[in-house]
Amino acid sequence: MHQQLLQIVTQQFGLQVVEQRSPLLSPKPAPIGRLLDRLEGGIDLIYPNTNEKTRAEVVVAPILLHLAFTYQLSLYCGEGFNIDLEAGLSGTVDHLFSRANPGRSTIQPAITTVIETKSNRYDTVSHCLVQMVSFQHWNASTDIVYGVVTTGLMWRFLKLEGTTVTIDLTDYPLFPIHELLSILAPMVSQKSWKPELTF
Amino acid sequence: MPLFLITSLYDEGISPNCFRVVEADSKLAIAKHMLGFPQQWGYFLYRSLHRDLEEGEFTPQQLLDWIEQSHVDGDSIAQLRIHEITVQSLQEVDTQPFFQRGALFSDFG
Numbered sequence: 001m002h003q004q005l006l007q008i009v010t011q012q013f014g015l016q017v018v019e020q021r022s023p024l025l026s027p028k029p030a031p032i033g034r035l036l037d038r039l040e041g042g043i044d045l046i047y048p049n050t051n052e053k054t055r056a057e058v059v060v061a062p063i064l065l066h067l068a069f070t071y072q073l074s075l076y077c078g079e080g081f082n083i084d085l086e087a088g089l090s091g092t093v094d095h096l097f098s099r100a101n102p103g104r105s106t107i108q109p110a111i112t113t114v115i116e117t118k119s120n121r122y123d124t125v126s127h128c129l130v131q132m133v134s135f136q137h138w139n140a141s142t143d144i145v146y147g148v149v150t151t152g153l154m155w156r157f158l159k160l161e162g163t164t165v166t167i168d169l170t171d172y173p174l175f176p177i178h179e180l181l182s183i184l185a186p187m188v189s190q191k192s193w194k195p196e197l198t199f
Numbered sequence: 200m201p202l203f204l205i206t207s208l209y210d211e212g213i214s215p216n217c218f219r220v221v222e223a224d225s226k227l228a229i230a231k232h233m234l235g236f237p238q239q240w241g242y243f244l245y246r247s248l249h250r251d252l253e254e255g256e257f258t259p260q261q262l263l264d265w266i267e268q269s270h271v272d273g274d275s276i277a278q279l280r281i282h283e284i285t286v287q288s289l290q291e292v293d294t295q296p297f298f299q300r301g302a303l304f305s306d307f308g
Contacts, residue, residue: 001245052273092211094274119275120249127274 005126010165013133018166023183024146024159030185031070032178038062039177046152052119056094059152059174060117063184064095071189074098074109081134089134096135097188111135113146113188122151125158125167132160146187155180157187203229204282207243209274216242217277226281230259230266246277267301 010017042058061077068075076096083089094117098109114135116128128147136145147158155172158165172180200222207217223229233240237252244252247269257265263281271278280301296306 001241001251004241052275056273088214092274117273117275119272121275 002121002124002126005124006129009126009129009133014163015129015133015160016164018164019169020166021169023170024157024166024168025186027179027182028186029178030067030181032181033066033070035062035066035181036177038066039174043174050119052117055119055150055152056117060095060115060150063177063181064097064115067181067184067188068097071185073112073188081138083134083138089130089137091131093131099190110139110141110143111145112190113148115148115150118149118151120151122149122154122156125149125156128158129160129165132158132165136160144190146190148184148187155183157183200224202284202286204284205229205243206280206282207246207277208271208280209246209277210271211274220284226263226283227259229281230262234259234262243277243279247279249276 006017009015039059039062042062045054045058064075067073074097076093076098078092078094079096080092081090093114095115096111097113097115098111114128114131116131118124125147128149132145132147136142139145142162145160147160149156149158153174155174156170157168157172159168172183174180201224203221203223203226205219205221206213209217221229223232233244234252234257237244241251247266266279266281269277269279282301296302
């Protein structure tokens, strides 16, 4: 079924899928700060049947908050979007990064990265891909939108550039955390965006 | 013939893709149809089971029991339900919740 859903999405938006087993961009060392301390307590709560909310709150959110704070990025959690109701592009997104500075209101902040937490399958990417396509529309640009699907313990990365979606089939574990951060940091902190409207 | 509403719900809410209204003799008849024609019900079953149904895995009653125990887990696992429904006139409608089989905590919040 997952392959069918992926096919529906790629056909609808005329996407070409490229699969690879290497990072989507060059890893960049990122400061770890006190992140490890924050994760160590939470990781004991994660078992094979642990639900999505626990995974998102005790593992995923601390990592994303750390990145948002480190790189001065806006992080959205559980935000609802009606990007194109007629086209069926609406819904709630687990986590989003925008390169807008936190605390500054923007009319339509450009979204750089979509993060989707799943309790079971991090290899099912069609849901995340729909969100990436939606935010490509939202950004009104063909600039890159990255996607992340994670169970907290395992992470998978996607890149949407124009109509090409690249999926890194490598299974990235949570630990060692510096390796995971070195993949995430350049995605969320990319600086290739046009100036935004602010007020 | 009775009408049934079949829903497959994530925490995001309901969409036109996530429900069907069917005529059937009973819930058990629907479960039997799901087992007999898993391709037709594949999307709903996948959203709750996260894998394809295996042949002989469930009897119709076992499938019904499993459906009744399925629950929403964010957008990872969908709650699948079969509700027998009755068409009402506008004058008859009353949306006040009451404690009944299948009611949820949040119905009263």
